[in-house]
Amino acid sequence: MSLAVYLPLALPAVLAPLAGPLAARLDPVHATWLLTGAAVALAACSTLALGLLAAAAAVRIPLVASLGHWSLAVLGPDNPAGLAVALVAGILLAVAALTVTGFGIRRYRALAGAYREARCLPGRGQTVVLADEAADAYALPGRPGRIVVTAGMLSALDRPGRAALLAHERAHLAGFHYLFTTAARLAATANPLLRPVDRAVGYTVERWADERAATVVGDRRLVAHAIGRAALAAKANRPRREVPGALGAVFSGTGVRAHTRAGPVPRRVAALLAPPPPRRLVLLVAVAALVALAGVCALLAANDLQDLLSLAHHHHH
Amino acid sequence: MVDADSPPRRGAGQLEAAVLSVLWQAGRPLSPGEVQQTLAGPAGAPELSYSTVVTILSRLHAKKALERRREGRAFRYAPVADEAGLAARRLAAMLDKAPDRQAVLSRFVADLSGSDEQLVRDLLGDGGQEAG
Numbered sequence: 001m002s003l004a005v006y007l008p009l010a011l012p013a014v015l016a017p018l019a020g021p022l023a024a025r026l027d028p029v030h031a032t033w034l035l036t037g038a039a040v041a042l043a044a045c046s047t048l049a050l051g052l053l054a055a056a057a058a059v060r061i062p063l064v065a066s067l068g069h070w071s072l073a074v075l076g077p078d079n080p081a082g083l084a085v086a087l088v089a090g091i092l093l094a095v096a097a098l099t100v101t102g103f104g105i106r107r108y109r110a111l112a113g114a115y116r117e118a119r120c121l122p123g124r125g126q127t128v129v130l131a132d133e134a135a136d137a138y139a140l141p142g143r144p145g146r147i148v149v150t151a152g153m154l155s156a157l158d159r160p161g162r163a164a165l166l167a168h169e170r171a172h173l174a175g176f177h178y179l180f181t182t183a184a185r186l187a188a189t190a191n192p193l194l195r196p197v198d199r200a201v202g203y204t205v206e207r208w209a210d211e212r213a214a215t216v217v218g219d220r221r222l223v224a225h226a227i228g229r230a231a232l233a234a235k236a237n238r239p240r241r242e243v244p245g246a247l248g249a250v251f252s253g254t255g256v257r258a259h260t261r262a263g264p265v266p267r268r269v270a271a272l273l274a275p276p277p278p279r280r281l282v283l284l285v286a287v288a289a290l291v292a293l294a295g296v297c298a299l300l301a302a303n304d305l306q307d308l309l310s311l312a313h314h315h316h317h
Numbered sequence: 318m319v320d321a322d323s324p325p326r327r328g329a330g331q332l333e334a335a336v337l338s339v340l341w342q343a344g345r346p347l348s349p350g351e352v353q354q355t356l357a358g359p360a361g362a363p364e365l366s367y368s369t370v371v372t373i374l375s376r377l378h379a380k381k382a383l384e385r386r387r388e389g390r391a392f393r394y395a396p397v398a399d400e401a402g403l404a405a406r407r408l409a410a411m412l413d414k415a416p417d418r419q420a421v422l423s424r425f426v427a428d429l430s431g432s433d434e435q436l437v438r439d440l441l442g443d444g445g446q447e448a449g
Binding site: 106111127128136139141155168172205228230231232234264270273 | 334341421423425426429432
């Protein structure tokens with residue numbers, strides 16, 4: 001098996017540390033498409049590579065070879081290192097198949113539950129106000145999707161703030177953001193090296209909705225303040241849901257880069273207070289090239305194996 | 318609030334949400350005139366005509382988001398409360414139970430850690446003040 005088969009396995013590890021910085025620097029719409037697409041493509045390529053490594057050893061098992069009508073003489077004996085690699089690849093593949101299946105079932109149930117909730121919420125308007133003093137707001141995917149806002153959240157925001165909140169949640173529903181986050185999570189389930197990419201997509205869809213809200217209300221600063229107020233209000237009446245602190249968060253007073261280790265809310269606020277992100281085509285092309293490289297290598301490796309098997313098939317007599 | 322690339326229907330949805338939030342804020346049934354005044358900008362000039370407000374209120378009533386009762390010649394409108402927060406509790410229970418259901422919701426704001434809270438206050442220029 002040529003070296004090409006190992007590259008698709010290594011490239012997710014290259015993309016993973018770049019995901020956070022890319023999410024912070026790219027236009028959020030670009031970043032969401034790019035990171036989701038890259039995660040799905042790299043997960044597919046690395047899974048294919050694992051499959052090829054496992055298959056290369058499997059076809060050399062005499063029983064499998066005779067079933068496939070492949071000549072063992074042409075295939076040649078695999079070296080011991082190849083066998084060990086194939087065993088590891090086979091185990092990783094089996095684990096990935098199990099976790100992906102489990103994730104698929106859980107996510108399907110969760111989405112079906114959300115659709116059901118969206119249908120059963122009172123009234124027929126898009127926005128539903130719940131008589132709950134705890135400040136909370138979210139979009140429920142459905143047909144049509146619904147926006148749930150608590151009375152506590154409404155009273156924490158002024159009128160322009162409420163408009164920003166609704167525009168943000170509408171952007172989530174209109175952009176089908178749950179499909180991006182589900183695809184990215186699926187990729188990260190198949191290949192855990194891609195988990196940082198999945199987290200980055202979770203952040204970029206929020207930024208996408210924030211920037212969309214800023215366009216709708218015509219004021220980025222206003223959206224930043226609405227997010228900050230809402231988060232502080234939600235924190236005030238959800239003390240027990242405290243998450244472990246973002247360790248080492250350092251606030252320097254200026255710039256977005258100082259907040260890269262902070263949680264998503266301060267980073268979103270900082271991004272809206274800073275100028276809008278530019279559209280950086282170079283970064284887009286670089287990541288696209290990385291993904292294309294993985295694809296080409298996986299296909300080359302698949303082609304190699306196919307050629308070998310077809311040769312072995314001809315000589316089987 | 319001009320939304321260039323969306324159909325006018327979304328504009329109607331935003332007006333409905335604005336009216337709904339006014340009624341929730343009020344905490345008592347309001348007449349269309351009172352809703353119109355509350356929606357007025359800081360200058361006091363009405364943003365919406367009386368008939369537009371009446372149309373929005375009637376539409377929300379038809380959607381069962383509002384209940385109304387006649388007082389004199391006009392109706393007074395109040396938001397329909399779900400049965401004592403039943404839906405709220407059901408949703409909250411759902412959120413806490415299943416992490417994957419949590420993941421399919423797009424929450425407006427994620428939970429803040431202690432250091433995030435201070436960061437947000439600093440960014441908003443609050444110092445250590447309470448949000449308000």
